[in-house]
Amino acid sequence: MNKVFQSAREAVADIRPGQKVMLGGFGLCGIPENLIRALVASGVKGLHTISNNMGIDGAGMGLMLEAGMIASHVGSYVGENKLLETLVIEGKLDLTLMPQGTLAECIRAGGAGIPAFFTPAGAGTIVAEGKETREFGGKMYILERALTADFALVKAWKADRLGNLVYRKSSRNFNPMMATAAKITIAEVEHLVEPGEIDPDHVVTPGIFVHRIVVGEYFEKRIERRTVRPASSGAPAGVTK
Amino acid sequence: MTDQEKRLRIARRAAQELRDGFYVNLGIGIPTLVADHVPAGMEVILQSENGMLGVGPYPVEGTEDPDLINAGKETVTEIPGTAYCSSADSFAIIRGGHINLSILGAMEVDEKGNLANWMVPGKVVKGMGGAMDLVAGARRVIVAMEHTTRKGEAKILPRCTLPLTGCGVVDTIMTEMAVLEVTPEGLVLREIAPDITVEDVRKATAAKLIVREPVKTMTV
Secondary structure: OOOOOOOOHHHOOEEEEEEEEEOOOOOOEOOOHHHHHHHHHHHOOOEEEEEOOEEEOOOOHHHHHHOOEEEEEOOOOOOOOOOHHOOOOOOEEEEOOOOHHHHHHHHHHHHOOEEEEOOOOOOOOOOEEEEEEEEOOOEEEEEEEEOOEEEEEEEEEEEEEEOOOOOOOHOOOOOOHHHHHHHHHEEEEEEOOOOOOOOHHHHOOOOOOOEEEEEEEOOOOOOOOOOOOOOOOOOOOOOOO | OHHHHHHHHHHHHHHHHOOOOEEEEEEEOOHHHHHHHHHOOHHHHOEEEEEEOOOOOEEOOOOOOOOOOOOOOOOOOOOOOOOOOOHHHHHHHHHHOOOOOEOOOOOOEEEEOEEEEEOOOOOOOOOOOOHHHHHHOOOOEEEOOEEEEOOOOOOOEOOOOOOOEEEOOEEEEEEEEEEEEEEOOOEEEEOOOOOOOOOHHHOOOOOOOOEEEEEOOOOO
């Protein structure tokens, strides 16, 4: 079994126009940035993407948008991207927004063989329009359908050759569910190790979900909102005690 | 009162609703400030919907980690006991009713506890993010916001005019002027700020207020 590809370019080479592609990440955190760059370089167009966000102008999926590769997008928040705004207004990109938890669960369900599920998020709002609703225990729920894709491009911190994945801090986000929900999952990682080097109890995504592994060539890991406190400060924001 | 003073007052009042052992999700803006006012000796765990339980303060300059952000995409730190999970597990926490308290901002709230905070028709749609899941799933939802818009227009209405984030989801509204509770009868004025009269609150509120004298004075 060999899942390891020598370059991101080779790993994404068979992604074709019109295919559905999931991309992990929350904002610019935990995005498969090397795979995105390779996809942009491949010149493929007309992709249908699923990702929580859409990068920012000049970074992450923003690069795919600028390259005119995206025909439609499903996400939950796209407020950081001016170009997207223009494309949606001009009718050049079909945008579907859904509650973030619904998006996460649609992908989880897609990977788990659950075709649809009821959720309370968005009941009584425009999200419910055109969807089946049902009352359970006095509360309204919406029927949401699972999401799957042809490819999932995910980012993990570490993989072994069998595709067992470990994530780092909040860069995990949408990556584990997306890894389960596509016909072909490509994992971009920072470190590749031999089987046995990852404690089996620490594996988050078992290797069966991962078909291709690429060690990223270069990680920019751009920070979207750099918030800091001076070394001497007393009561910084976010203190929990 | 300056905007900053208003924001701090609202955050301090909202912080009084925290209890030891609470798991809390704070929205962007005024709700984020609540973290600075957790009462001494109380242990409150902050959840961030991007998959983090136990959000710490902003990092000391120079120690920012791009893999460590909150749902506002700000760099943060861990606390001893932080746990990470996927977005699906994070929203299982939220939707499953495990969050004691969700504090978030609003554009409009109405008498029925309907909330609008994600979309203005005709303006660019940014997306709802996790707000719809949060208000549908948290055990208690507090709206912490300035009482009126910058132009002085009412935000507390008989009926929301903007597209809703959630239907009948708000429990309490906290502003620099008052604390209002959503009840089956309508909005009950629970507290008013020391420098404010009931008449002032009425003027700044388009919704009908149920006033049962004497109204408690807000501790600010």
